[in-house]
Amino acid sequence: MAPKVIDKAKKRKDMALACSNLIHDVGIKNLTIQKVADSAGIGKGTVYEYFENKEDIIFEIINIHIENYQNQFLKDITTFSSIKEKIFYFFNFVLNDDEETSKHFNGYREYLSIIFTDGNEGMWDFNEECNIFIEEQLNQIIQEGIDKNELNPISKKFIKPIMIFEKGLVLVKMTQKNQNVKKECENFINELFALISTKEGIKNV
Amino acid sequence: MAPKVIDKAKKRKDMALACSNLIHDVGIKNLTIQKVADSAGIGKGTVYEYFENKEDIIFEIINIHIENYQNQFLKDITTFSSIKEKIFYFFNFVLNDDEETSKHFNGYREYLSIIFTDGNEGMWDFNEECNIFIEEQLNQIIQEGIDKNELNPISKKFIKPIMIFEKGLVLVKMTQKNQNVKKECENFINELFALISTKEGIKNV
DNA sequence: CATTTGTTGACTGACGGTCGGTCAACAAAT
DNA sequence: ATTTGTTGACCGACCGTCAGTCAACAAATG
Structure with missing residues (x-):
């Protein structure tokens, strides 16, 4: 039923941490989902598994x-x-x-x-x-x-x-x-x- | 020499006034240049004659x-x-x-x-x-x-x-x-x- | 092997901003 | 009075960017 249970809350934090510096470097205005995905080392679509927008x-x-x-x-x-x-x-x-x-x-x-x-x-x-x-x-x-x-x-x-x-x-x-x-x-x-x-x-x- | 001189500062104000209610109605997030243009009754490109962005x-x-x-x-x-x-x-x-x-x-x-x-x-x-x-x-x-x-x-x-x-x-x-x-x-x-x-x-x- | 879950990046639609072209208004020349 | 030339306000098709979607694939499980 449930292969690889993932703690979404934890992954959220991990991902946010991963791009915590990113936001500091480029600013919100220039922060793109693609950059977030790259920074976290995942695909763009996956970002939306953990964040609404x-x-x-x-x-x-x-x-x-x-x-x-x-x-x-x-x-x-x-x-x-x-x-x-x-x-x-x-x-x-x-x-x-x-x-x-x-x-x-x-x-x-x-x-x-x-x-x-x-x-x-x-x-x-x-x-x-x-x-x-x-x-x-x-x-x-x-x-x-x-x-x-x-x-x-x-x-x-x-x-x-x-x-x-x-x-x-x-x-x-x-x-x-x-x-x-x-x-x-x-x-x-x-x-x-x-x-x-x-x-x-x-x-x- | 000078065909139709327009007071840009005045037009800026007029246009801003024209969409002052627009911004109040839809909010900045949903305010598009197209809406501004429509609201002011002018073309999209013309907006940029009066505003930088x-x-x-x-x-x-x-x-x-x-x-x-x-x-x-x-x-x-x-x-x-x-x-x-x-x-x-x-x-x-x-x-x-x-x-x-x-x-x-x-x-x-x-x-x-x-x-x-x-x-x-x-x-x-x-x-x-x-x-x-x-x-x-x-x-x-x-x-x-x-x-x-x-x-x-x-x-x-x-x-x-x-x-x-x-x-x-x-x-x-x-x-x-x-x-x-x-x-x-x-x-x-x-x-x-x-x-x-x-x-x-x-x-x- | 079948099923469920996680992942992905190509795709879409929306939007900000650009640019070549049009045309009304006016001036100068005739 | 009429023609010609010049200007710049105006336009909207077009472009690049980007948030968000989704069909297809990968991996794990039983």
Whole structure:
């Protein structure tokens, strides 16, 4: 009945990984199914055994990128001690310009470009999940600040705004050259912290 | 010497207007040059007399939308008296769900999706201009608040953050369903105002 | 060997963009 | 007033590209 059972989900990931660099090299606009097939070492028709369409491929790749990024985040965040450092690392995605992070950032940009014309249910769900993840992370950081008596309890009201501000920075970076996102971020966080820190907290610069 | 001189810039606008509804109806993904030509009542080849490529058409349409929106904004903003009302109207673009504003918003979404894969110099410049416009507007509102002694002078430090927050809301609305952008906006503005208002200002709720 | 499952690349249709040619409008010459 | 010349707006047949399909083949199984 079933000769050679294939784990489609695994093969999906393998194939996406195989052309994860491809998308980075040529960009979505120039990514063709043929290139994907060649890159994965299979026939063009086979691609459609695992992916519904081109957008679906991009989606899988972005999934992997985001997953990697989140894992890295969870690892790295523990290495920072001060609340402010942690907050700034929260903005790492948009502030850091090293090759690895840029890869994630650009991948996300291409992903957004698809959503904006072709969003499907799976994508909305995925976005929702990502959002829950970052809200949890930020919530933890802020809560820690409050517990340590460095931040005023009112700070909790600014969790969502900080998240939204981060998204705003993403949009700024994606739409405007010569905008110093780092400066704007520092400005906002510093000014905000001046308002929501306890007297305790202000001492520990 | 000169047979039938045509104002290309005007025709560009006319044509863009002619298919402005088209793009709204079918979306960028399904917008074909042929449809544009049909909609404008001209031949396919002629389209390229006025536009470099498909992206260029979208760009012109968005230009018109944004221009209209900005003019409307300048008219409407004068009708609000309180600073907070003005600030909320500043967020009108992302908060208002009426047909007209949604049209602008969706147009902008499609525009972003192009920039994200195919940005050119003209588009970056345009974004820059838009940004300058909204910064001027917000600056005026905040300055008025300070002059009226309703807002603390520190408020000026929050002009850029508020702008960036607005962009963040845009991204939220474009990527997540079931997110109450209105609530998030009110939350942020109210909490922030509680921190940056003068005692004078707090009285005037 | 028969059957089922996986794989393939030739094929199709759609679309963006090009290009040689047409013709209305106007100017200059007669 | 009429003819002739020039220009450039306009057109749509055509081309290359590419996403997606499918009939045929290969491999595995019992």
